[in-house]
Amino acid sequence: MRHAAVLVLAISCGGVDAPHPQPPVNAFEDAGLSYMVDALEDAPVEVPAAPIAAETWLRGSTHVHARPSGDSTTPIPEVIAWYETRGYDFIVLTDHNQVSELDPRSDTTGQVAVRNPPTGLIVFAGVELTYNPNGCLPAGDASRKCRIHVNLVGATSRPGGKIEWADRTTKDRVAKYQAALVAAKTIGGIAQVNHPSWFWGMTPDVLAEIARRGVVLYELWNVQFTKWNAGDKDHPSTEAIWDTVLARGVTLWAVATDDAHNYGHGGKYPAGGGWVVVKARRDPQAILDALAAGKFYASTGVTLERAEVDNGELVVEVAATDAEHVIEFVENGKLASTVKGKSARRAVPAGGYLRAVVTRSDGAKAWVQPARR
Numbered sequence: 001m002r003h004a005a006v007l008v009l010a011i012s013c014g015g016v017d018a019p020h021p022q023p024p025v026n027a028f029e030d031a032g033l034s035y036m037v038d039a040l041e042d043a044p045v046e047v048p049a050a051p052i053a054a055e056t057w058l059r060g061s062t063h064v065h066a067r068p069s070g071d072s073t074t075p076i077p078e079v080i081a082w083y084e085t086r087g088y089d090f091i092v093l094t095d096h097n098q099v100s101e102l103d104p105r106s107d108t109t110g111q112v113a114v115r116n117p118p119t120g121l122i123v124f125a126g127v128e129l130t131y132n133p134n135g136c137l138p139a140g141d142a143s144r145k146c147r148i149h150v151n152l153v154g155a156t157s158r159p160g161g162k163i164e165w166a167d168r169t170t171k172d173r174v175a176k177y178q179a180a181l182v183a184a185k186t187i188g189g190i191a192q193v194n195h196p197s198w199f200w201g202m203t204p205d206v207l208a209e210i211a212r213r214g215v216v217l218y219e220l221w222n223v224q225f226t227k228w229n230a231g232d233k234d235h236p237s238t239e240a241i242w243d244t245v246l247a248r249g250v251t252l253w254a255v256a257t258d259d260a261h262n263y264g265h266g267g268k269y270p271a272g273g274g275w276v277v278v279k280a281r282r283d284p285q286a287i288l289d290a291l292a293a294g295k296f297y298a299s300t301g302v303t304l305e306r307a308e309v310d311n312g313e314l315v316v317e318v319a320a321t322d323a324e325h326v327i328e329f330v331e332n333g334k335l336a337s338t339v340k341g342k343s344a345r346r347a348v349p350a351g352g353y354l355r356a357v358v359t360r361s362d363g364a365k366a367w368v369q370p371a372r373r
Contacts, residue, residue, distance in 0.1 A: 004302075004342075006079055020219050027269050032240060033182055037310070042371075044070060048168075051256055052358075053261055053281040053282060054281070055280055055281055056280075056281075057277050057278070057360070058089035058276060058277065058278045058280055059091055059275055060091055060092070060122075060287070061088065061258055061260070061275050061276070062091075062092045062094070062151060062192060062255055062257055062276060063092065063128070063255075063259045064079065064093055064258075064260050064271075065096070066100065067094060068118075069095040069096045069128075072259055072261040074264075076093065076102055078263060079265045079271075080102075080123060082263045084317060086272070088121060089122060090122040091122075092123075092125075092126040093123060093126050094116070094128040096127075096228045097127065097129060097130050097162050097165075098159075098162055099127045099155050099158050100114075100125075100127055101114055101125075101158065101161075107158065108125065108158065110156050112123065112156060112188075112284050114156035114352045116284055122287070124158070124284065125155040125158070125189075126153050127152050127153065127155055128149055128299065129148075129151075129163065129165055129166075129183060130148075131147075131149075131154065132146070132147055132149070132163075132216055133165040135171055136148075136172075137171045137199045138203055138206065140200045140201035141199050141367075143199055145198075147176060147199060148176045149194040150181075150194065150215070151189075151217075152184050153190040153217065154284070155187045155188045155230065156187070158291060159187055163183065165179055165180060165182075166179055173201065173206050174284060176212060178210070181213055190288060190291055190292055191214055192219060193207070193210065193218055193219060195222045195224075195225045195259070196218065196219060197231070197237075199228075199230040200228070200235045203241070204244035207245050208248050211252045213332045215252070216253060216291075216292055217255050218242060218254050218289065220239060221254075221256040221274055221365075221367070222256075222259050223258050223259070223273035223274040223300065224255070224258070224259045224269045225259075231235060231263055231331045246333070246370050247352065253292075253296070253369050254276035254300035254369065255276050256297050256300050257274045257369070258274045259274075274299070274300050275299055275302070276291070277296055277297055277304070278290045279308075294370075296369070297366050297367060299364075299365070299367075300364050300366075301357050301360065302325070302360050302365055303318070303319040303321070303334050304316065304318055304319060304366055305318065305319045306358070307339055307369075312347055312373065313345045313346060313347050313348065313350055314329070314345065314354050314371045315344075316343065316344050316368055317343040318342040318343065318358060323360050323361050324340070324361040325340075325341065325358055326339070326358045327344040327358050329344070329354060330354070332352035334352075336354070348373045352372070353370040353371065353372045354369040354371050355368055355369060
């Protein structure tokens with residue numbers, strides 16, 4: 001290092017062809033200039049910081065099944081190909097009661113993604129904790145069927161084989177969901193309650209309580225369960241249940257999913273038709289952070305350009321399209337205003353919440369997450 005410093009100073013004083021002989025290393029010390037050498041030795045090397053990728057809209061599905069689930073026949077590589085060729089940015093593999101690897105010989109323990117290419121489809125590790133008892137309380141319909149299904153999005157643990165997690169000692173519905181949340185502490189991931197109204201098993205009291213205990217994502221619209229999503233004269237819709245819980249001050253973000261099991265022609269649970277669109281950098285952890293923070297909208301076909309709070313107002317803008325749209329603002333559970341067009345804004349109330357629903361002329365929808373201040 002000292003020789004390099006001398007060479008720099010010698011060049012700056014006379015050039016490489018200067019007639020003066022190169023001074024010995026200690027010449028600068030003798031001249032009282034040792035501080036210059038020390039400064040050159042100790043000066044930090046500045047390395048330009050890598051540019052931070054900009055946030056963008058990323059489309060993904062948080063509820064996807066493949067052959068390891070047992071009720072799908074499609075191998076994982078074919079599932080990946082289906083979503084990748086259709087422009088998805090990410091999916092979450094949520095096979096029943098197991099965390100699936102892409103290759104049985106691989107080990108991605110500690111990582112939230114099992115596939116993270118520079119371009120193409122990001123595949124998150126996940127699991128659908130699945131338990132189908134009878135006779136839960138509060139009761140559902142006359143069938144007595146009870147469905148406790150919770151996704152863990154971005155699992156970091158890789159338990160081998162089937163995961164045993166269910167609490168079979170109680171009829172209490174909340175306690176059964178609590179068992180899934182206990183498992184989540186070991187397996188990792190963001191908790192998402194799936195097709196909550198199946199057999200009319202969900203109530204606002206149950207949903208509010210499990211959200212307070214750790215459920216973050218709420219499957220507002222599962223395209224395979226339209227009957228249960230919509231409700232009927234005796235049962236509230238999943239959207240009405242969500243509003244009741246939001247009105248209690250509970251934080252809960254709505255997702256739309258395809259719950260895909262079938263990827264060819266036909267099949268009971270075909271892929272496509274419901275997804276989320278996240279505002280995040282193209283990075284697995286950034287995507288998970290955005291999901292946890294509600295920086296996304298749920299969709300069955302509508303594409304948005306903006307869905308955010310700006311200067312105290314919730315702003316919604318539809319991406320360029322010739323189709324007609326209606327934007328509805330829901331404030332504290334009640335329809336507050338309706339705008340026919342592709343953009344609208346409304347002030348977020350000082351108390352409570354404001355959310356938006358965008359409906360396209362063909363019936364496709366997008367749900368914008370609730371904003372509070």
